Amino acid sequence: MILKAEKITRQYIRQSRNKNVFMAVKETDFTLEGGQLVEITGRSGSGKSTFLNMLAGLLAPSSGHIFVDDTDIYAMEDKERSRFRNLNMGVIPQGQTGLQSLTVLENVLIPCKMYGDEGKEEYARKLLDYVGIGELKNAYPNELSGGELRRMSIARALIQSPKILFADEPTGDLDDENTRSVLRLLRKTADNGCAVLLVTHEREAAEYADKVYRMNDGVLTM
Amino acid sequence: MRFAKELALRNMKRKPMRTAALIILAAFLAFSVFAGTMIVMSLQRGLESYQTRLGADIVAVPFEARTKGSLDSILLQGIPGYFYMDSQYYEKIKNTSGVEVATPQFYLALASAGCCSIPVQIIGFEPETDFLIQPWISQSYSGTVGDGDVIVGSDISVPLNHQLRFYDTDCNVVAQLDRTGTGLDTAVYANMNTIKQMMKNAQALGFHNFDGINADKVVSSVMIKVAEGYTIENVANDINIHVRHIEATPAKSMISGIGEGLSNVSGIIGILTVMIWILAIVILMIAFVMIANERTKEFAVLRVVGASRKMLVRILRTESALISVIGAAIGAGAGCLMIFPFTGAMRTRLGLPYLLPPAGVIIGVLIGAIAISVFAGWMTSYISARKIAGNETGLILREDA
Ligand SMILES: Nc1ncnc2c1ncn2[C@@H]1O[C@H](COP(=O)(O)OP(=O)(O)OP(=O)(O)O)[C@@H](O)[C@H]1O
Ligand SMILES: [Mg+2]
Numbered sequence: 001m002i003l004k005a006e007k008i009t010r011q012y013i014r015q016s017r018n019k020n021v022f023m024a025v026k027e028t029d030f031t032l033e034g035g036q037l038v039e040i041t042g043r044s045g046s047g048k049s050t051f052l053n054m055l056a057g058l059l060a061p062s063s064g065h066i067f068v069d070d071t072d073i074y075a076m077e078d079k080e081r082s083r084f085r086n087l088n089m090g091v092i093p094q095g096q097t098g099l100q101s102l103t104v105l106e107n108v109l110i111p112c113k114m115y116g117d118e119g120k121e122e123y124a125r126k127l128l129d130y131v132g133i134g135e136l137k138n139a140y141p142n143e144l145s146g147g148e149l150r151r152m153s154i155a156r157a158l159i160q161s162p163k164i165l166f167a168d169e170p171t172g173d174l175d176d177e178n179t180r181s182v183l184r185l186l187r188k189t190a191d192n193g194c195a196v197l198l199v200t201h202e203r204e205a206a207e208y209a210d211k212v213y214r215m216n217d218g219v220l221t222m
Numbered sequence: 223m224r225f226a227k228e229l230a231l232r233n234m235k236r237k238p239m240r241t242a243a244l245i246i247l248a249a250f251l252a253f254s255v256f257a258g259t260m261i262v263m264s265l266q267r268g269l270e271s272y273q274t275r276l277g278a279d280i281v282a283v284p285f286e287a288r289t290k291g292s293l294d295s296i297l298l299q300g301i302p303g304y305f306y307m308d309s310q311y312y313e314k315i316k317n318t319s320g321v322e323v324a325t326p327q328f329y330l331a332l333a334s335a336g337c338c339s340i341p342v343q344i345i346g347f348e349p350e351t352d353f354l355i356q357p358w359i360s361q362s363y364s365g366t367v368g369d370g371d372v373i374v375g376s377d378i379s380v381p382l383n384h385q386l387r388f389y390d391t392d393c394n395v396v397a398q399l400d401r402t403g404t405g406l407d408t409a410v411y412a413n414m415n416t417i418k419q420m421m422k423n424a425q426a427l428g429f430h431n432f433d434g435i436n437a438d439k440v441v442s443s444v445m446i447k448v449a450e451g452y453t454i455e456n457v458a459n460d461i462n463i464h465v466r467h468i469e470a471t472p473a474k475s476m477i478s479g480i481g482e483g484l485s486n487v488s489g490i491i492g493i494l495t496v497m498i499w500i501l502a503i504v505i506l507m508i509a510f511v512m513i514a515n516e517r518t519k520e521f522a523v524l525r526v527v528g529a530s531r532k533m534l535v536r537i538l539r540t541e542s543a544l545i546s547v548i549g550a551a552i553g554a555g556a557g558c559l560m561i562f563p564f565t566g567a568m569r570t571r572l573g574l575p576y577l578l579p580p581a582g583v584i585i586g587v588l589i590g591a592i593a594i595s596v597f598a599g600w601m602t603s604y605i606s607a608r609k610i611a612g613n614e615t616g617l618i619l620r621e622d623a
Contacts, residue, residue: 079530082525082531097519099524101233116224116225
């Protein structure tokens with residue numbers, strides 16, 4: 001699977017600053033291929049999450065198009081795009097994203113159960129073991145630490161074995177050892193043919209990446 | 223969809239206080255709709271049945287009736303009473319111009335009887351002229367009411383052998399009437415011969431209430447039907463001018479007094495019901511919207527992992543539907559518990575005719591009440607679901623990220 005962004009931009013209206021239109025991402029072309037791990041670094045507020053969310057189909061660009069294998073993802077109907085994302089895209093969003101009324105294991109299984117797929121329990125357990133929170137599978141999100149929650153959302157993003165993985169600072173709350181294990185997992189996922197986009201501040205990440213981009217005030221450079 | 227139901231149930235279980243509060247709210251809504259509608263309907267039905275029972279254009283009673291318990295207290299509230307006037311007044315009334323039919327009635331009160339725990343009113347009518355009681359009786363009894371025969375109201379318990387004894391007079395119960403929701407339900411009907419015999423027996427037994435009354439020469443009231451071409455008010459005035467010692471009143475004015483009281487009460491209850499209704503819907507709506515706002519982040523997460531907008535709407539709606547169905551069932555149940563056991567109390571408390579609608583209508587109202595609160599929950603969840611699903615996921619995700 002190839003993800004291609006053509007001349008995408010995104011602007012926000014900032015109420016606080018006299019209704020100024022603010023360009024968070026300036027015109028950018030971008031390509032992401034299966035088997036690649038591409039890293040984007042950059043200062044806080046430079047537009048990385050905005051960029052990633054646009055590619056993941058979660059935030060419509062102000063202009064430009066995003067194609068996955070020749071299909072314009074924003075031209076799809078909501079229902080179609082949702083199912084497409086469910087099957088092909090794994091997203092590890094920035095921040096804490098657990099459903100409070102479900103256990104860790106159930107949270108990981110949401111993407112399958114939502115479309116009636118019941119057979120993934122074993123795999124979910126394996127993923128949780130791999131990210132190191134296997135023994136927390138029956139706990140609820142409010143009983144977990146920030147790093148444990150982050151690892152839960154990594155397992156959730158991988159449960160459908162996606163073709164494209166978007167990871168927005170997946171190692172934000174993790175210690176060195178866990179950071180390394182997550183980076184290794186992302187590398188392995190790419191080696192298995194997945195296209196991986198990693199947004200991170202982690203210096204170490206460059207060692208695992210095939211390409212490293214830098215986001216500077218909405219401009220993406222190599 | 224299974225996922226939506228599972229998620230809804232889990233959300234309800236993990237937040238028991240919130241769930242309980244919402245269920246109570248939905249129950250309250252269903253309860254007020256059911257109970258309010260029921261009371262209003264019963265009052266209206268009671269009035270209707272009373273109007274058809276009274277059925278005369280003019281009612282003439284002796285002056286003393288006004289102090290001894292008036293006719294409508296006898297007929298409407300079931301308070302036994304009696305008053306008498308000389309039969310000659312009946313003859314005079316009959317001959318007044320504009321009177322098409324006039325029929326006498328004879329009242330006898332009975333403080334206690336073997337059949338009944340409550341005082342009983344006995345009403346005598348003249349089979350030849352009666353145009354009020356017989357048409358009604360004919361709904362449950364097709365024969366004639368002969369001497370010694372009685373027809374009883376629905377609240378009187380009839381022994382297996384159909385024999386009742388009033389003032390030493392053996393009576394044969396030939397029929398029992400349908401419920402009217404008025405004092406008439408505890409009344410007993412007999413023809414003139416029978417009731418006059420009862421009075422004579424009572425006098426022989428030494429009841430002083432009837433001292434000095436010659437049963438054969440008196441009646442209690444005269445019910446009048448006005449001929450075409452005459453106005454009721456004019457005929458009533460004519461009677462009042464020409465026949466002394468009695469008072470003729472247009473029946474409509476008697477009923478309209480009750481009708482006014484009734485429409486006041488049912489109007490107030492109706493307005494209250496609607497107000498409670500609106501209040502409960504608004505609170506329910508605010509509650510659901512607040513819950514939805516509190517969970518926007520969770521809904522954004524569902525979007526991230528591939529839920530469509532429609533799916534979010536369904537999840538939210540499932541939860542509100544579950545809550546409102548449970549709440550509505552509880553509320554309607556509570557409504558039944560309040561309405562049915564206290565029907566008698568309502569009647570005496572309001573002093574108005576009160577008659578529950580037939581079972582089919584009750585079930586209809588019950589279903590309607592449940593449907594309304596389920597619909598309210600459904601609507602509000604729809605509004606908040608639309609709101610959530612309308613926002614761009616990428617924007618929601620950033621909140622407090
Ligand atoms: N909804 C919004 N309305 C207005 N401005 C926004 C909105 N979302 C983002 N921005 C602005 O756009 C810019 C880019 O935001 P973005 O979240 O993409 O940054 P980032 O590079 O991911 O930062 P960080 O490393 O802190 O996560 C920021 O300056 C932010 O203030
Ligand atoms: Mg970011």
